[in-house]
Amino acid sequence: MKTIVSYFRYFKKELVFGPLFKLAEAIFELLVPLVMARIIDIGIAQKDLPYILRQGGVIVGFALVGIACSLTCQYFAARCSQGMGTELRRAVYHQINLFSAQQVSQFSSSSLITRLTNDVNQVQQAVAMLIRLAIRAPFLVLGSLTMAMVIDRTMALIFLAAIVVIALVLSVLMTCSSHFFKAVQRQLDRISQITQENLEGQRVIRAFSRQRLETQRFDEAAQASYQASMRVGWISGLFNPATQIVINLGIVALLYCGSFQVNSGALSQGNLVALVNYMTQMFLALVVLANLFVIFTKAAASAGRIEAILKTEPAITGGTAELSKDKDAVLEMDKVSFGYSEGESAIEQISFTIQPHQTVGLIGGTGCGKSCSFCRG
DSSP states (O other): OHHHHGGGGGGHHHHHHHHHHHHHHHHHHHHHHHHHHHIIIIIITTTOHHHHHHHHHHHHHHHHHHHHHHHHHHHHHHHHHHHHHHHHHHHHHHHHHHSOHHHHHHHOHHHHHHIIIIIHHHHHHHHHHHHHTTTHHHHHHHHHHHHHHHHOHHHHHHHHHHHHHHHHHHHHHHHHHHHHHHHHHHHHHHHHHHHHHHHHTHHHHHHTTOHHHHHHHHHHHHHHHHHHHHHHHHHHHTHHHHHHHHHHHHHHHHHHHHHHHHHHTSSOHHHHHHHHHHHHHHHHHHHHHHHHHHHHHHHHHHHHHHHHHHTSOOSOOOOOOOOOOOTTOOEEEEEEEEOSSSSSOSEEEEEEEEOTTOOOOOOOOTTSSHHHHHHHO
16 A cells, blocks of 8 residues: 555645644534524523524524535545546556556556556545545544534433444454455456456457357346345445434433433533534544445455556566667667566567668468567567
């Protein structure tokens, strides 16, 4: 992951200011339940309409400032994610152009296309979510817990228990789903490969009447991709219901225990409503965290596939080429060798000179490597 992370250096400003504005939005969001509690305990209890209107104006002000902070964060997140995706695609495309034919075959051209498009998109989406939500969601969870402790430490134990249970559920589901995302990407590679082969070999397929077999082959690959995606979908679909069950049980426990506190006078009605609001905020933040786990797990699998390309050293190195502006310049090869694999070389230590307007022919049997030898040489 170090190679992917190194591209963040181009967007340091966005990485700093984007989360800061999102953090400011979260702070204003945490202050709203406290204002609501004052409206209930003071304004409604004393039937003070001017006080209710003033506090309502404060809530509206918090909302407007929060919207401005959110829009600013979205701007920085878009700049960073789109810019990093552009730089990453440029680097991967440049690296692929340096590969030898053997290295391209090793990865397969279909896999390289998938990594250059789908995998980069996954990383790009994860970067956007990192700036927009990766800091806000944990801050809301911890902030809700802190505000609950400020209101009533005994009731805050329910918040803490809910966080622990949800953390355990998320860790189990994320562990189960992580390797399935890699399988989905491999199936996409397979579909791209079959599609490319069918497009390039249309004449051969029609000549040997293999249309039905190729259709069946594509259907099998699509079905395998469908099954892999369904397995991921089933596991990912458990995130939200699991967190909702825990949080709803937490709200029930909060209302049950809070009713005794209210009856005894240890807790006001406004503070109980504030605690329910904080529990709801924590629930929404935990749902976001669950979705972030899915996005980051997929992005981690894609980032590993991209990094495999960036860390692969081109097999063809050395040699120099000089381009002359002289109209009478010649093309000269000096002691050139080429082999498609580590086995026997197709040509060894060959030297030739091509004069201007001269035609040179390569003679050899079919499949002996004439085209590859000339092009690579």
